[in-house]
């Protein structure tokens with residue numbers, strides 16, 4: 001069966017033009033004027049764009065003594081309603097659990113997914129077994145490894161371990177990622193403020209200042225450069241980290257930065273709200289920052305020094321947050337955004353003139369598809385690409401509320417936001433999985449794992465290891481990630 005999307009304006013990361021799209025099965029078969037097919041989707045008055053890819057989610061994540069409330073079923077229902085057709089979740093091995101074993105657990109968790117998905121592998125501990133299993137993880141289609149520089153006593157690893165892991169990534173054609181915060185100093189400041197009697201959510205903000213994020217980002221960049229491997233910094237919240245990324249890129253290093261939609265639009269005043277529940281629901285790491293930092297992140301998206309807007313969707317209910325009623329240090333860290341990302345970025349970015357529609361597509365889909373080595377299967381509107389498409393209607397408005405969202409959360413950190421666009425239709429591999437106003441959802445379990453191959457010239461890093469460390473030969477991109485992002 002074929003479908004034709006008719007009458008819309010196609011918007012990709014680099015082009016805007018009027019054309020129809022013919023879909024045959026899972027993929028785009030043709031793009032051009034006056035196409036016909038068995039079924040017609042009316043796209044008049046809309047922008048037809050690659051489906052959103054959210055590269056940072058935590059479904060059913062075991063964390064801080066509980067599990068995040070959205071699983072792959074409810075999480076993917078939220079994603080597709082918001083125009084996102086692929087998510088990348090973090091597989092987190094338990095202490096001393098092998099990454100391959102953890103991967104089996106995550107495949108099981110992902111069983112009910114309604115949209116396509118992939119995983120990053122967390123380097124939650126380091127040792128021979130971890131090192132030995134990394135090639136098999138890469139063979140399984142996972143080319144990214146996340147390192148936590150924070151969460152001391154839990155997920156955090158040390159610099160020498162990070163260096164060893166980064167070198168292993170370079171050998172294997174994998175891209176290291178970091179959560180950049182100085183975990184030792186965060187723990188010290190948490191204790192200091194708690195001892196001073198600051199027990200509420202404002203203590204979370206005080207104890208995680210931007211300087212500690214910037215320091216860790218600079219350290220991670222140095223470690224990556226020494227290991228001769230590119231680096232992706234997740235949840236960039238502040239100018240200090242953005243500045244480190246800018247400086248590295250200016251020196252020719254391949255460093256990528258991912259601000260979150262929350263960081264672009266919500267600020268630190270939330271932690272001083274008199275309503276404890278309100279403030280605690282917004283506790284995440286790094287925390288929301290001041291408006292100056294928001295300006296820096298927007299400027300990064302505009303100038304290209306930051307590439308991707310994600311969500312870090314880690315939903316904890318009010319009840320779960322209340323575990324930290326008397327101690328901000330044990331409020332589960334995380335907030336929602338998966339359903340809201342596209343609409344909020346469009347409203348605050350495109351409608352305000354900060355971003356062009358093409359930059360919007362780059363930041364929500366195309367850039368991350370390139371960085372994760374799945375372009376143009378995903379993130380593109382070209383013949384042969386997966387027909388993951390959002391028919392984006394800039395005339396549908398909505399007020400965000402837990403009453404109309406698809407997450408299981410009892411609140412929404414964007415509650416009250418008036419967004420100025422919505423997905424009229426979301427298609428995943430040619431199937432209409434969302435139609436505005438019909439509130440139908442596709443079957444759980446229709447989503448597929450998207451393997452992400454290792455970067456092709458990874459062994460350059462291995463063979464050049466000695467030279468890489470000589471001051472004369474600095475090869476900063478052994479992975480050959482496509483240029484221009």
Ligand code: URP
Pocket residue numbers: 058179235283284285286312314333334335
């Ligand atoms: O607060 C956050 N970000 N929770 C999820 C875990 C992480 O650090 O990404």
Ligand code: ZN
Pocket residue numbers: 179234235285
């Ligand atoms: Zn993190």
Ligand code: ZN
Pocket residue numbers: 056057058312314
């Ligand atoms: Zn995260």
